[in-house]
Structures are given as structure tokens and as C-alpha cells.
Amino acid sequence: MLKNKKYPKALMLSMAVSAASLxxxxxxxxxQYSDAAKKWVSEEFETSTLSQAEQLKEMAWxxxxxxxxxxxxxxxxxxxxxxxxxxxxxxxxxxxEITGIKVTHNLIxxxxxxxxxxxxxxxxxxxxxxYVNDSDLVGTHxxxxxxxxxxxxxxxxxxxxxxxxxxxxxxxxxxxxxAPDGKIYQLPDQQFANLYWFRADWFExxxxxxxxxxxxxxxxxxxxxxxxxxxxxxxxxxxxxxxxGQHVYGHMDYGKKDPSLGWRFTDxxxxxxxxGDKGLPNGMPVDEWGIRVEECHPVGSSVTRGGAxxxxxxxxxxxxxxxxxxxxxxxxxxxxxxxxxxxxPAQGNIAQQIFWYTAxxxxxxxKGLPVVNEDGTPKWRMAxxxxxxxxxxxxxxxxxxxxxxxxxDSTPKKRRLAAWLYAQFTVAKTxxxxxxxxGLTPIxxxxxxxxxxxxxxxxxxxxxxxxxxPDRVNWSPTGTNVPDYPKLAQLWWQxxxxxxxxxxxxxxxxxxxxxxxxxxxxxxxxxxxxxxxxPKLNEPREASYWFNQPGAPKAKIANEKPQGETVPYKDLLKxxxxxxxx
Amino acid sequence: xxxNKRKNFGITAYIILLxxxxxxxxxxxxxxxxxxxxxxxxxxxxxxxxxxxxxxxxPSWYSGYINSMIYVSMNVVITLLVALPAAxxxxxxxxxxxxxxxxxxxxxxxxxxxxxxxxxxxxYSSIGLFDTHIAVAxxxxxxNVPLAVWILEGFISGVPKExxxxxxIDGYSFPKFFVxxxxxxxxxxxxxxxxxxxxxxxxxxxxxxxxxxxDAQPIGAxxxxxxxxxxIDWGVxxxxxxxxxxxxLLVVWFVRNHIATGFALGxx
Numbered sequence: 061m062l063k064n065k066k067y068p069k070a071l072m073l074s075m076a077v078s079a080a081s082l083x084x085x086x087x088x089x090x091x092q093y094s095d096a097a098k099k100w101v102s103e104e105f106e107t108s109t110l111s112q113a114e115q116l117k118e119m120a121w122x123x124x125x126x127x128x129x130x131x132x133x134x135x136x137x138x139x140x141x142x143x144x145x146x147x148x149x150x151x152x153x154x155x156x157e158i159t160g161i162k163v164t165h166n167l168i169x170x171x172x173x174x175x176x177x178x179x180x181x182x183x184x185x186x187x188x189x190x191y192v193n194d195s196d197l198v199g200t201h202x203x204x205x206x207x208x209x210x211x212x213x214x215x216x217x218x219x220x221x222x223x224x225x226x227x228x229x230x231x232x233x234x235x236x237x238x239a240p241d242g243k244i245y246q247l248p249d250q251q252f253a254n255l256y257w258f259r260a261d262w263f264e265x266x267x268x269x270x271x272x273x274x275x276x277x278x279x280x281x282x283x284x285x286x287x288x289x290x291x292x293x294x295x296x297x298x299x300x301x302x303x304x305g306q307h308v309y310g311h312m313d314y315g316k317k318d319p320s321l322g323w324r325f326t327d328x329x330x331x332x333x334x335x336g337d338k339g340l341p342n343g344m345p346v347d348e349w350g351i352r353v354e355e356c357h358p359v360g361s362s363v364t365r366g367g368a369x370x371x372x373x374x375x376x377x378x379x380x381x382x383x384x385x386x387x388x389x390x391x392x393x394x395x396x397x398x399x400x401x402x403x404x405p406a407q408g409n410i411a412q413q414i415f416w417y418t419a420x421x422x423x424x425x426x427k428g429l430p431v432v433n434e435d436g437t438p439k440w441r442m443a444x445x446x447x448x449x450x451x452x453x454x455x456x457x458x459x460x461x462x463x464x465x466x467x468x469d470s471t472p473k474k475r476r477l478a479a480w481l482y483a484q485f486t487v488a489k490t491x492x493x494x495x496x497x498x499g500l501t502p503i504x505x506x507x508x509x510x511x512x513x514x515x516x517x518x519x520x521x522x523x524x525x526x527x528x529x530p531d532r533v534n535w536s537p538t539g540t541n542v543p544d545y546p547k548l549a550q551l552w553w554q555x556x557x558x559x560x561x562x563x564x565x566x567x568x569x570x571x572x573x574x575x576x577x578x579x580x581x582x583x584x585x586x587x588x589x590x591x592x593x594x595p596k597l598n599e600p601r602e603a604s605y606w607f608n609q610p611g612a613p614k615a616k617i618a619n620e621k622p623q624g625e626t627v628p629y630k631d632l633l634k635x636x637x638x639x640x641x642x
Numbered sequence: 643x644x645x646n647k648r649k650n651f652g653i654t655a656y657i658i659l660l661x662x663x664x665x666x667x668x669x670x671x672x673x674x675x676x677x678x679x680x681x682x683x684x685x686x687x688x689x690x691x692x693x694x695x696x697x698x699x700x701p702s703w704y705s706g707y708i709n710s711m712i713y714v715s716m717n718v719v720i721t722l723l724v725a726l727p728a729a730x731x732x733x734x735x736x737x738x739x740x741x742x743x744x745x746x747x748x749x750x751x752x753x754x755x756x757x758x759x760x761x762x763x764x765x766y767s768s769i770g771l772f773d774t775h776i777a778v779a780x781x782x783x784x785x786n787v788p789l790a791v792w793i794l795e796g797f798i799s800g801v802p803k804e805x806x807x808x809x810x811i812d813g814y815s816f817p818k819f820f821v822x823x824x825x826x827x828x829x830x831x832x833x834x835x836x837x838x839x840x841x842x843x844x845x846x847x848x849x850x851x852x853x854x855x856x857d858a859q860p861i862g863a864x865x866x867x868x869x870x871x872x873x874i875d876w877g878v879x880x881x882x883x884x885x886x887x888x889x890x891l892l893v894v895w896f897v898r899n900h901i902a903t904g905f906a907l908g909x910x
Contacts, residue, residue: 135856140870148702164856167702169866172851179852183760185767187855252871399874403679419872428676461871 093123096157101490104150108493109506115490118225119158122485125221126159129478133162136479138192138463139170141419143250143499147486151495155485163482170194171319174546177466181206184470190479192249195236195462196326196538197545201246202239204544205591208467211243213480221477223484230489230504232527233462235341236537240356240593246464249487250501253535254328254459255526256282256289257405257416259431260441260629262296262303275299281626283446286333286380288624289414293388296411311388312401312410313381315560320398322553324381324415326538328459332414333377334450335368337611342539343455346612349548350374350574351541356593358543358581362574363613364600369577370570371613373450376620378559378566380448384414385560394560405440406431414445419461421500421523438521441629444531449620457534463501502527522633529636543595544584551576664887670880678876693881703882706861709775711889713850713858714843716779721786721839722832728787729794730820734803744795747788755848758784763852775858778850782843789842790835797831833900840893844886861886 097119101112108115138144148165156162166188168176173191180187181204201207214222228234233248262268263280272280276291283289296310315321326349330336335350336343346352350369351361361367368374385393390409393401402420405413408430424440425432431439445458465483467476485491493507497516500523502508508527517524526532542548555573558564564572581595588594607615670678671693672686697703732744762781763772771777805827809819825832850860861882868879894901 137855140867141872149700164702166856166859167867168863169869170871172863172866176855179763183764183767185763185772187772399869402873403675407680417871419870423872426676 093158093160094120096154097123100154100158104154105491105494107497107512108490109504109510110489114225118223118488118490121223121225122155122159122481122488125223126161126478126481129474129481130160132475132478133164134189134475134478134482135164135166136190136192136482137166137168137173137176137188138249139173140167141250141463141499141501142422143495143501144192144463146495146498147249151486151491152482154491155482159481159485161478161482163479177468178546180468180470186468186471186475189471189475190483191466191468192463193246193466194537195233195246195248195464196542196549197466198237198239198245199538199540199542200545201466202241202243202540203590203593206468206470207245208469208476209239209243209245210237210247210465210467213467213476217473218477218480221481223488225489226484226487227489227506230506231487232505232508232532233460233464233503236460236462236539237464239540246466247483247487248462248464248503249483250463250499251503252417252419252461252501253526253532254415254417254445254461255442255535256412256414256445257440257442258282258412259410259439261439262411263629268300268303271295271299276624278624279626279628281628282443282632283412284625284627285446285622286448287621288626289412289446290380290384290621291624292412292626293384297388300411306409308409308411309388309390310411311384312404312413313385313389313393313415314396314398314401315385315394315557316397316400317553317557317561318397319550319553321556321560322549322551323398325378325552325556326549327461328445328456329381329415330368330374330377331456332445332451332458333373333380333448334452334455335371335373335377335612335614336455338452338454340454340456340533341536342541343612344541347539347541348456349538349542349577350613351543351577352598352612353541354596354598357596358541358594359596359598360581360600361577362571362600363603363606365578365598366606366609366613367574367578368613369574370567372616373448373612373614374570375566376450376616377448378556378570382559382562382566416442417461418442418500418523418526421520425519425521437518440521442522442526443629443632444526444534449617449622450614455534456536457531460535460537462537525633525636528640530639531636543581543590543593547580547584548577551580667880667883667887670876671884673877675875675877690877693877694885696878697881697885703864706859706864707885707889709854709858710844710850710860710862713775713778713782713860714840714889716775717782717786717843718836718839720779720783721790722836724783725787725790725794725835726825726832729791729798730824732791732795733798734806744791747791750788751785755785755846759848759852762849766853772853773855773857773859777853778858778860779843781849781853782839782846785846786839786842789838793835793838794828794831797828801827830900833897837893837897837901841890844890 097116101115101119105115110118144167148167152163152165173193176187177191177193231248233251234244237246237248238244269280272295275295280292283292293310296308300308302308328348330350331348336348337346342348345354346368349361350367350371352359352366359366361369363371403423404410406424406429425438427436433439447457467480487503489506492504493510493512496502496507497512500520507513513524538545551573555569555576559566559569578597582597584590585595585597606613669685672689674688674690677683677686677688732740766772766777805823806819809823814823847860847862851863854860854863865879865882868875
């Protein structure tokens with residue numbers, strides 16, 4: 061038998077070669093990812109609260125943690141706003157180059173995101189590996205038990221893929237995504253608030269200030285209460301009428317029978333009037349939807365069951381909405397939807413708007429608009445929203461939209477963890493300041509306090525000042541009292557529209573709404589589909605019983621239009637600045 | 643002469659009325675959002691192609707058109723392949739329950755697509771077809787096959803049975819007869835059936851949207867992204883709208899001659 065003496069040698073050689081090439085390729089891989097990290101950090105994520113060395117350290121962690129998922133393709137979905145566009149077009153690409161995980165960050169309309177989320181929750185079939193879903197659904201997610209809580213994931217199967225530099229305490233919206241069981245259910249990805257918007261240049265004009273004081277007896281300024289807002293609305297629409305040859309209005313809103321009419325109310329309208337109870341981020345036991353909760357169980361929304369959806373404060377708020385829309389807004393506003401009404405103030409004939417989303421900031425600072433100065437600074441400012449006569453200190457005063465990463469238990473574990481990595485990447489300190497500057501939806505305290513935000517502040521009409529102020533905490537999303545957001549939210553626009561069109565009185569419309577909400581909750585109770593704290597409705601009893609209890613539902617107050625109160629915008633800024641330094 | 647003038651006037655007015663929304667869509671697609679929202683202009687003062695550029699340069703936008711075209715073409719082919727033999731059988735043979743079956747086929751179309759949504763979703767997810775083109779194409783067949791069978795049956799019954807027999811006597815095998823002689827005789831009917839299948843599948847959104855997430859997402863679902871919390875991107879939405887009309891126009895252009903004869907001969 062011929063012996064191949066060369067065999068061991070050949071074997072050794074080939075082993076050496078393959079080992080070397082393996083080493084080389086591993087080295088090449090490592091280089092490829094770290095090169096990508098260097099490129100992205102120095103070219104795209106230049107503005108950051110971290111030093112470049114810290115950024116690279118964080119990126120190196122991502123590269124390493126993602127090793128087990130390399131080559132995977134995952135799909136995540138969110139609604140369309142500038143922040144998510146940035147994530148979809150820039151961050152997903154950077155993440156793929158730095159980690160080797162390919163992400164398709166799909167952008168669709170918010171309603172469609174919720175529809176997909178519900179389909180996945182109900183069918184148990186994986187559609188997307190992660191969702192950016194508004195934290196308004198936190199009560200829904202916590203009760204149905206279909207969402208993997210972030211706290212559990214970080215302590216459990218996701219421990220090894222949780223960024224040690226994530227710094228949860230730095231997030232400003234964590235309260236909103238935490239359920240009564242103390243667990244965080246969603247990770248905030250973008251936030252924007254709903255504030256008062258006004259034409260600071262007009263409010264500064266001496267002739268208008270004098271005219272206002274002559275008529276109403278107090279200074280024209282940022283309204284603190286609804287009485288002042290109403291006076292200013294009347295002043296511009298009825299008394300001033302025209303500024304520099306242009307017809308002007310003192311109020312803007314929308315009234316078309318459309319789902320967006322519901323957001324207008326569920327978001328915050330009743331809380332601004334003061335319909336709920338005290339408590340932050342949401343009133344307890346009755347929240348701004350008018351839903352009462354006892355020992356974590358929703359027990360009703362009609363006054364007769366202890367709720368406040370059709371209580372005097374809610375009726376007052378609805379009446380004001382209808383009245384102001386008719387009397388002080390441009391006539392076409394009645395037939396507009398949220399998206400149609402949103403850009404109207406930018407056209408330059410609206411003096412103030414009580415309910416304005418800061419998501420419109422960048423579209424209202426474009427050069428060439430009638431509401432923007434030559435140098436690019438805005439002629440308008442945003443300020444805290446005024447409150448109604450039922451409102452008391454310690455209650456929420458407006459809405460904050462907190463789009464948050466949400467993971468479902470029906471997503472296969474490996475895909476969920478890969479998506480968790482991507483989610484952390486989109487909020488990592490390395491990228492979050494740059495993302496905030498693009499989308500103007502801040503989520504981190506460190507970003508808000510950064511020099512870059514100070515530099516951007518003059519162009520943003522008060523956004524930075526608001527987010528740095530102690531008042532910020534009064535703006536919050538829907539809380540945990542709402543047991544099934546999609547099912548209940550869809551009732552609102554249909555009933556509110558009846559009041560808006562004059563088909564029924566506000567009281568009748570809200571009675572219908574409260575009853576419809578109770579029916580849905582009754583069905584949820586009967587079906588016992590909720591894993592925890594499902595509705596347990598109270599038996600109806602005399603409304604007077606509930607009015608005599610402390611807190612909401614509150615009985616009708618005699619004078620719903622107290623003296624109007626305003627504050628100069630400059631004083632407001634000074635107060636905020638002072639509070640920040642303390 | 644007078645009559646003609648009046649007729650012309652009527653037709654012109656009618657066409658203008660019909661074309662106005664389409665013109666407005668086209669008009670908006672060449673405007674900036676600022677112009678659309680700021681003032682009423684009859685033609686773009688600040689002409690821009692940026693809206694179209696957004697669609698053509700972003701793969702997540704234009705892939706929607708490609709996805710839609712893929713599943714629509716698949717659907718048309720499957721519909722015709724299935725409906726032609728079925729329509730032939732219904733027309734030429736008598737069998738137990740043929741009339742009932744024929745009517746039952748059509749009754750599928752009487753249920754709204756939403757009814758089939760969840761069963762389809764469950765079925766396709768469990769067999770791994772979720773988010774594929776073929777899933778949407780097959781789902782649309784539920785509606786298109788019955789209609790195509792009904793249309794084609796009308797055309798086929800219009801062809802005397804003697805043709806079949808003559809071909810048989812002349813020595814044609816059945817498949818050869820069907821492809822070489824029969825199909826050319828009913829090509830107008832096939833054109834009309836294909837047209838209806840195309841139209842249904844192209845505009846149907848509910849099923850297409852629910853059965854897909856990323857890889858087979860139809861353009862209609864992608865168009866919703868123009869609506870966000872900071873308003874509607876009217877310009878891009880209009881450009882996307884214009885581009886969705888184009889494939890339909892092309893199809894109508896190609897079948898325009900057949901359609902006239904098709905409508906006259908068939909039962910529709």
C-alpha cells in the first residue's frame with residue numbers, strides 16, 4: 061500500500077491556511093463593522109451628548125451584542141413623522157452596517173399601525189417584529205398580557221442584549237409607559253406635546269394691546285384660563301377683524317365628522333377643562349377620559365357609575381369647543397379634519413390656537429411662510445395651554461404623544477431580541493441628539509439640556525424652553541385607566557360629531573358616549589379577555605351621590621367664566637428659567 | 643348642424659367634468675405643499691418635480707408599485723387559466739347541479755371582501771404565505787374567477803358547438819383545438835375578463851393590505867404614509883395618485899378595441 065507521506069504535511073498546511081483565513085475574515089468582519097461605526101459617528105452622529113470615544117464604545121457594544129443575529133432580516137413599523145423617517149432612512153441603514161442585522165423600518169399611517177398591532181395581538185401571528193406604538197395604549201397592553209414588558213425583557217431573556225449605556229433614568233417619558241404593576245411596558249422613541257400657540261408679534265403690538273385693555277380691562281398676553289382665551293378669540297375675530305389688510309381670526313380648530321375629531325377630545329380636552337381628578341401623569345381615580353378606576357379595575361364612565369365622561373365639566377368643555385368653533389374660527393374650519401386644519405395657522409391669519417401640536421414646529425418655521433421672519437425666526441410662540449374653570453393645581457393640563465417601542469409575545473424570541481437591539485439603537489445617546497434635532501421630538505433629559513438645543517432654541521418658538529421647564533410634567537398621554545384604547549377611542553368622534561354639527565346638545569352627545577363606553581367595558585367584563593385588572597362595572601346610582609363625593613365627577617359650578625387672566629410671555633420664560641436653576 | 647353643436651357642447655362639458663378631478667390631481671402633483679395649502683392656483687406657479695423624485699428615488703416607495711404589479715399580473719394569469727376551462731365546461735357540458743354550481747360561483751362575489759379577511763390571514767400565516775405576492779393573487783382569485791367564468795361562459799356559448807365538432811372531425815386534438823381555434827375566437831371575451839380581473843385586483847386594498855407587511859406591500863398601503871401627525875404631504879400623495887392611474891390607463895389602451903366588441907357580445 062502506497063503511503064501518502066505528504067498527507068500530514070498537507071493537512072497541517074491546509075489547516076494553517078484555513079485558520080489564517082478564518083482569522084483574517086473574522087478580523088476583516090470586525091474591521092468592517094468598526095469602520096462603519098467610525099464612519100457613521102464622524103459623518104452623521106457628530107452632534108451628541110457623548111464624546112466620540114464614548115460613542116464608539118457604545119457602537120462597539122452593538123456590534124458585539126448583534127453577533128448572534130448577524131445576517132438576520134427584521135421588520136419594524138411606525139407611523140410617519142420626521143423622526144421616524146430619519147430612523148427609516150438613516151438609522152436603519154447605520155444599524156445594518158454597524159451590526160450586520162438588516163432592518164426594514166416600514167412607515168405607514170398611524171391607524172394602520174394600530175390595525176396591524178391588533179391583528180397580531182388577536183391572531184397570535186407575527187406580522188412585525190416590533191412596533192412604535194403610542195403609549196396611550198399602555199393600559200391596553202398591560203391588561204391584555206400580550207406585550208412583553210421592557211422591564212421583564214431587560215431582566216430576563218434580553219439581559220445580554222440590553223445596552224449598558226441605555227441609561228433609562230435619562231428618559232423623560234418613562235412614567236407614561238409604566239403600568240400600575242411598576243413595570244415598563246414600552247420604550248419611548250419620540251415625544252411631542254399639545255400646547256397653546258399664538259402670534260407673539262401681534263400680541264406685542266401697542267395698538268392691539270391698548271385696544272384689548274380698553275375692552276376687557278386686563279393686559280393682552282398668554283391666557284392662563286379659558287376665560288382669557290375666549291376674550292382674546294373674540295377680540296381678534298370680532299373687534300380687530302383685520303391686520304395689515306388681512307382678515308384675521310382669534311381661534312382655529314376643526315369639526316368634520318372624522319376619526320381625528322376623536323383625538324381632539326381623548327387626547328386632552330377634558331383634562332384642560334378640569335374634568336378628571338388630580339394626579340400626574342393622569343388623574344386618579346377618574347382620568348381625563350372620565351373613566352373611574354377602583355383597585356385597578358375600570359368601573360364606569362357615566363356619572364351614574366362614578367365616571368365623568370358626561371359630567372358637568374365635560375359638558376362645559378364640549379360646549380366651549382362647539383361655541384368657539386362657530387363664533388371665532390374661520391368658517392371653513394367646521395368642515396376640516398385634523399390634518400387639514402393643522403397647517404392653517406402657518407398661513408398667517410390666525411392669532412392663537414388653544415390646541416396645537418408641537419409636531420408642526422418644523423413645518424411652521426420654513427422660510428418664506430407668512431409666520432416666519434426674514435431671519436428665519438418664527439413670529440409665533442408656543443406656551444402652556446390655558447385651563448378651564450374646573451381645573452385645579454395638581455391636574456394634568458395637556459397631551460403628550462409618546463411613540464414607544466412595543467414588543468409582542470407572539471414574535472419569535474430571536475426576532476424580538478434583534479428588534480430590541482434596533483430599538484435601543486434608535487434611542488441610544490450616540491444618535492438621539494442628532495435625531496432630536498431632525499425630528500424635534502425629544503426623549504432624553506440630556507439631549508434637552510444640551511448646548512445644541514440651546515443653539516437651536518431661537519428658531520423653535522419656545523419648544524426647547526417648554527421641554528426644559530418644570531411645567532412639562534403636566535402634559536401626558538392617555539393613562540392606564542383606559543382598558544382598551546382602540547375599542548373605546550373609536551366611539552368618541554361619532555358622538556362628538558353629533559355635538560359639533562348641532563344635531564344633539566353636548567349633554568345628549570356625551571350621555572350617549574358615556575353609555576357606549578360603559579357598554580364596551582361591560583362586554584370586556586363579560587368576555588373576561590383581560591389577563592389582569594379588567595373592567596368591573598359599578599351599579600348605576602343617583603348622580604347626586606357621586607357629585608357629593610370629593611373629586612370627579614364634579615358638580616356644576618355656578619360661574620363657569622371667571623375673570624380672564626393672562627401672563628406676559630417673557631415672565632413665563634423667566635419663571636421657567638428660575639425654576640430650572642433652583 | 644345645430645343639433646351637432648349642442649351635442650358637441652354636451653360631450654365637451656361632460657368630459658371636462660370627468661377630467662377635472664384628474665387634472666386637479668395632476669396639477670397638485672407638480673406643486674409644492676406650500677402652494678397647495680397657501681393659495682388656489684389653476685396651474686403650478688412654482689413647478690416642481692420633487693414629489694415624483696421622492697417616489698422614484700426611494701425604494702420603499704417605488705417597490706409598492708412593483709409589488710402591486712406583480713400580484714395583479716399573477717392574479718390575471720391565474721384567473722384566466724382557471725376560468726377558461728371552467729367556463730368551457732359550464733357552456734358545453736351538462737352535469738348534475740351545473741346550474742346551481744354556476745350560480746354559487748357568482749354568489750362568492752356577493753360577500754364583501756372584509757368577510758374573508760380573517761380566515762385568509764389565519765390560513766396564509768399558518769402555511770407561510772403571509773406577506774407574499776401569491777397570497778394576494780390567490781385571495782383576489784376568489785372574486786375574479788367567478789366573474790371571469792361568467793363573462794367567458796357568455797362568450798363561449800356564443801360560439802356554436804359545431805366548431806368543436808368540426809375541429810374534432812378535422813383531426814384536431816382537444817388541447818390543440820382549444821389553443822389554436824377556440825381561444826382566438828373568444829379573444830375579446832378574454833380581454834374583457836382580464837380587464838375586469840386587473841381592475842379589481844389593482845384597486846382592491848383591504849385584502850392586499852392585511853395579507854402583507856413588507857415584502858409584498860401594495861402601493862395603496864404605502865400611500866398612507868403621506869398622512870402623519872404633522873399633516874398630509876399632499877404633493878407626494880398626488881404624485882403617487884397620478885402614478886397609480888397610469889397602469890390602468892395602459893391596460894385600457896391595449897384592450898380598447900376588444901372591450902367594445904367584448905361588451906357587445908358578452909353578458910356583462
